[in-house]
Amino acid sequence: MKSILVILTLALACIEALEDNYILEQWNKFQIDFGKTYRSPVEASRRYSIFKSNLELIENHNKLYEEGLSTYRMGINPFADWHRNEFGTNVNMSSLIEERLKGSQIFSRTPGFKAPESIDWREKGVVTEVKYQGDCGSCWAFSATGAIEAQMAITKGNLVSLSEQNLVDCSITFANKGCRGGFPHFAFNYVKERGIVSEKDYPYRGVVGNCDLEGKQLVTKLSSFVILPREDDEALKEAIVTQGPISVCVDSSEAFNFYSSGIFSGPCSNIEINHAVLAVGYGNENGQEYYIIKNSMGANWGEQGYMKLSRNTCGVASFASYPKL
Structure with missing residues (x-):
């Protein structure tokens, strides 16, 4: 024995x-x-x-x-040595009720609208390269710039990479909190009032600094921005088709952060929204519909910086919006 x-x-x-x-x-x-x-x-x-x-x-x-x-794989990425809590709360929902309608319009669905089976705005040359926010909670700024960049390219034929650092440093008085969170709606309000400069003129540093616009040329302002109805997935799909890439917010669960490939279907919450990304299209694989999501965690994350996110998952239609030039 x-x-x-x-x-x-x-x-x-x-x-x-x-x-x-x-x-x-x-x-x-x-x-x-x-x-x-x-x-x-x-x-x-x-x-x-x-x-x-x-x-x-x-x-x-x-x-x-x-x-x-x-339906998806996870993989080791640059965040594999991060604790779940270190991803933090990147989307600041405080003052949302008071601020979300300021300077905005409400999206109305078109009766009888029939969406195509798929659309990918990357193929139309209106989406900039995948960017990396680092350990600064500035996803809201990347989501906002991505949507504005696309609108400029669609309406003016000019794709320019815009400055997230401009928003991080300068939009504090518009309810954003720099690296401690923010909200795309608030960023749109800032650009509507103050405008935004290019990434080239105001490079990203990933830390909050003094707002320094001296000698820098504004690229664009906004006339307004449009808010989609809460949790209306069909409205989000129509807006992607008719307007272009849409700023959306999701719950970036632990599983979300280690996504590698395939169609992400959770687990995640439809309530605990904490991360802003950009919906650049949608598609269908074997009967499973998904959104094409551009993240701001670099090209080493997911499918070269992108995710296929199952529709009606992670609260993707909870706080969707897009800018108008």
């Missing part, structure tokens, strides 16, 4: 050693692939522990995908 227990103990030790070696290999590869460095051994140890937990989450999910029990 003792010999059997010894053999089992040694076998378990070998399995644990193999698992630890595998995790360390993945950890080292992760650091190399994404250029990760840490301030101290203590910080590195903490990040390793988070990475280990996230790796387990990712691999357990992908087993479900391989068994045909999920």
Whole structure:
């Protein structure tokens, strides 16, 4: 009996050693692939522990995908050493009731409107490159600039990358909070009143600085912006077809953050909205309809910076809007 227990103990030790070696290999590869460095051994140890937990989450999910029990894959990306709480609350919903109608119009659906089976505004040359917000909670600014950039390209034939940093630094008095969150509606209000400059003139830094517009030329202002009816998925689909890319807000759940490919279908909440992105189109695969979502987490996230998000998922139609030049 003792010999059997010894053999089992040694076998378990070998399995644990193999698992630890595998995790360390993945950890080292992760650091190399994404250029990760840490301030101290203590910080590195903490990040390793988070990475280990996230790796387990990712691999357990992908087993479900391989068994045909999920429609999307997860993957290791630059955020695999981030704790869920570090993604923070990027969309600030405070004062929303008072502010959401200021300077806006309300979208009305067209009776009998028949949407095409699919549309992808990237194919029409009106969407700028995928950008990276870093660890600044400025997704709201990227969602807003993406929508304005598209409207400029559609109406004027001129695709210009606009400055998120301009919004981060200068729209505080319009209810935004820089790197601590904001809202695309508030950004549209700012651009309506003050205008916005180009990314080239006012490059992104990912930290809040002093508003510095001296010597910088405004690219455009807005005449207004349009708010879509709450949780009206058909209105969102029609707006994408008739107007162009639409600013939308979602719940960026833990699963959302590690999305790699496929059609994301949750789990996520339709209530806890905390992240702003850009809907640039929609499509259908094997009977499953999805929106094409442009994120601001860099080209190493998802499908080269994009996600296929199942319709009526993650609150995508809760706070949708688009600007008017």
